[in-house]
Amino acid sequence: MSIHLVSAAHPLDTAAILSSLAAHAVPGAERVDRTAGTAERLLPIDGVNHHVALKVLPHGIEVDVAAEPNNPSKPHLESICAVVRQWFDLDAHHEAIGDTLGDDPILGQLLNTRPWLGVVSNPHPFELAIVTVLGQQVSLAAARTFSGRLVTAMNSLDAQAGGAHSPSGLVAFPRPEAIRDAPTEWLRAAIGITGARIRTVQAVAGAFADGLSFDAEPQQLRADLLSLPGIGPWTVEYLALRGFHDPDAFPASDLVLRRALRDFGVAAAEVSAVALAWRPFRAYATVHLWNHALPPEA
Structure with missing residues (x-):
């Protein structure tokens, strides 16, 4: 230990x-x-x-x-x-974040409530990418369900695919090659997703197996991700925020983000323009707005 x-x-x-x-x-x-x-x-x-x-x-x-x-x-x-x-x-550079967002009529009040809110990312870029794809257009709870089914299915298919068990019985997330090479229809049915979604999952797995890395130059990485089937701007910006640690990443079409901004009188068509004032820390603004949208007990 x-x-x-x-x-x-x-x-x-x-x-x-x-x-x-x-x-x-x-x-x-x-x-x-x-x-x-x-x-x-x-x-x-x-x-x-x-x-x-x-x-x-x-x-x-x-x-x-x-x-x-x-x-x-x-x-x-x-x-x-x-x-x-x-x-x-x-x-996190909270002093600089506060200097940028603290006087904003929306973000200022949120920062006053939660001044130390940061961006909790994911320590496993490939896992984050796959879970994000599984979470497209569904709730977080549904995304977790799909992800759990993926882990269970891959671990049952091949003990080597998911890696070792921990002392507590947890398993590692499957390797890119294992997901890429799994029988497509079998994996689709095991997870319970559409044919289009499983094709995206396996395309992302193939890209990581071929060397895609979140350590790449950010704009090239965005372009590489957008070239994959089923990957659009929301997915890329979400990955930029929680995966390749871009403090200015901004998933402008995110439904929870937009719902939070409606509370402050910001219409969907105004989101991108309003957010310009939050640069270069739009990722932190996003996290504050997501937190605002949570139910009180969350």
Whole structure:
């Protein structure tokens, strides 16, 4: 066992972090306990899946890496902590964000309520891409259901496809090659999605298998993603926000975002123009508006 505290440069909005983790957790691959403030999953680092347990604290994330035969060396532990730092936006520039958004008639009041709200991303770019495709035009709950079915189906098809089990029984998200090469109709039926959607899932898997990386130049990455069947601007901007960490990413057509803005008298046709005042931090504006749209208990 190796425990390390990854400190944040600012206080953390622990309730918002745990809410986001729970809302996006893939059944079978992640476990989140909002009451205990904990989460666990298998985290792929340099081709090895490490069981990682996290505790969300007011000033950082406690990382517990399970002892295994291939227990991470110090370099791997450093890599895991670096992923966690980016995953939870621990170096967010809140002072600059506040300077840009604080006087805005909409965002100013939201920042006053939740000044430390950050962008909780996903530590596994391929997983995020597939889950996002499965979440197109459906609720978050439906996206989690589809994602859980995918993980279950792939793990049953080939134990090697999903990687190792964690000590707690969780499994790793399937590899791109495994999803790309799975029988299309079998996988479509197992997940319960349309033929068009499974074609997009396997096209995205094929692109990652061929070397697509979120570390690529952002505009080229956007173009590469848009060239795939079934990938449009909303998907690309959502991935930019939660995947390749663009602080100005803005999914202008997002329905939850638009619903939140209606509360402030902004019509759908005005969203993009109003958001120009939030540059270069439109991603943070989006997260604040998503948070505003949540029910009070979320």
